[in-house]
Amino acid sequence: MSAVADALPGAVPVPEGGPDGLTLHELEWADLPTLADLEQQLFADDAWSPQTWWSELAARPRREYVLARDADGAVAGYAGLDLAGDTADVMTVATAPTHQGRGVGRVLLDELLRRARAHGVEAVLLEVRADNDAARRLYDRAGFEVISVRRRYYQPRDVDALVMRLLVTKGEA
Secondary structure, three states, rough: OOOOHHHOOOOOOOOOOOOOEEEEEOOOHHHHHHHHHHHHHHHHOOOOOOHHHHHHHHHOEEEEEEEEOOOOOOEEEEEEEEEEOOOOEEEEEEOHHHHOOOHHHHHHHHHHHHHHOOOOEEEEEEEEEOHHHHHHHHHHOOOOOOEEEEEEEEEEOOOEEEEEEEEEEOOOO
């Protein structure tokens, strides 16, 4: 286990084949300023505000958020899931700019899917900007399929939103 995993309670190393030194953690209130800053870097016009983050974290246990930290303890990415009965919704999957292209997004998505299965959901839904090629590749490789399009959903550039779904096997963890 890495020094970070040893030093931080609740840290879980990622499965074999994931980025070296990466650990997963439950999102804590103290992480919110870092996430709000990353949101601005990553999503600009679509970024969640600090108030939105507070609301999201307050919605536990229905909402689950996981944070990935690198070997130095820096935030490498984060992801969230809304559990609503037989269906779960991916709220966000984001990778810090310095960690993009290293498999962090896949580790986070896999963790959300593991949690969804553990909660017995039948399908996982998500919404993605049609012009977000990296996210589309991640979701396509995970087996998500486009089930509808929301035309000109994202502003100010009038970009479509793709609604995607993955059917999961209930009870598999």
